[in-house]
Amino acid sequence: MRRIPIRPLALLAVFGALALTGCGRATGDPGDTAGSVGAGRTIRAQQLMQLTKTHAETGTTLLEGPTFDADGTLLVVDVTAPAGAPKVIRVDVGRKTSRSVHTDDRGAxxxxxxxxYDGRLYLTDYAHGEIVSLAADGGDPRAFFSGEIDGARMNPDDIAFDKEGNLYVSDSGGDSSGGAAKGRVIRIDRDGKKTSVVADGLADTNGISFDVDYRGLWISELTENRISYLRLDATGKVTARHTAIRVDGGVAQTDSIAVDADGNLYQALYGRPAMVVYDKYGERLATVEVPRDAKGVDSATNVAITPGGTKAYMTVSGPAGGYLYTFDALAAGVRQSNGG
Known part of the structure; x- marks a missing residue:
């Protein structure tokens, strides 16, 4: 999820201090260099349905966090939905219908x-530095975590769960463009009682996902347009980190990350309705694009790949509204390609 144009007065009224800075066919593409957005083959995603329109109160809409529940139903969040509008949306992708399952007067x-661990749905509230959870049906909202960590409040963007249900959260640290990199990766025990900073000095941390073996974390740093890799030990502590991939996005920036069963990375682009797909060694495999004649969409924020299948659902937004696009992923969906 990233910065979007919002009417200033509406922003203050609705979100307070929020600074929003997280079935295709393969075709030939001549490409250029391996690190550029135009390289590799092109996968054309197809529009499935429109989920939201621009909100009058906030002047925008931004879909994020697609994730499948245990029954295979897709849920999506709308970052900029005002009070009373659907903030968590349940989607029947077969019937192309949707309905609200949660709203409130506060969260972004x-x-x-x-x-x-507990089967509940966890949401990051970027505006208030909090994490809340809901029952699987969208009810029973609970405050899971709020407050400072090592003297600083979070701007939580995305979540990755380890096998035991502990949370690893990308904390953007606010906008670090033109200043010190304040982004962090925060670990919160599954009971919400113990926290730690596992990495800091990051440039506007956004996407976060475990690799397929849970040996490390892929993270995207938005204001540097790079993907970094954090190696973890058995206790979840970072033992090494390095820049893994530099994304030449032009005006677009690195948003959320998903990982499929083959370990491929799907890097969403804020500022372009596309995703870039790399293998774990940084080789550019493909670019997922919306059709060339698509109007009024300017960002792809995230993707969920059907667990055990290859049908992928990408959240795409812009002045025309918020949409779901579909394409065939390069490998099957796993937990690491199901939200975040």
């Missing part, structure tokens, strides 16, 4: 993911 939710 930038991601959603189900915990492997």
């Amino acid at each position: 939710y930038t991601s959603a993911q189900f915990s492997p």
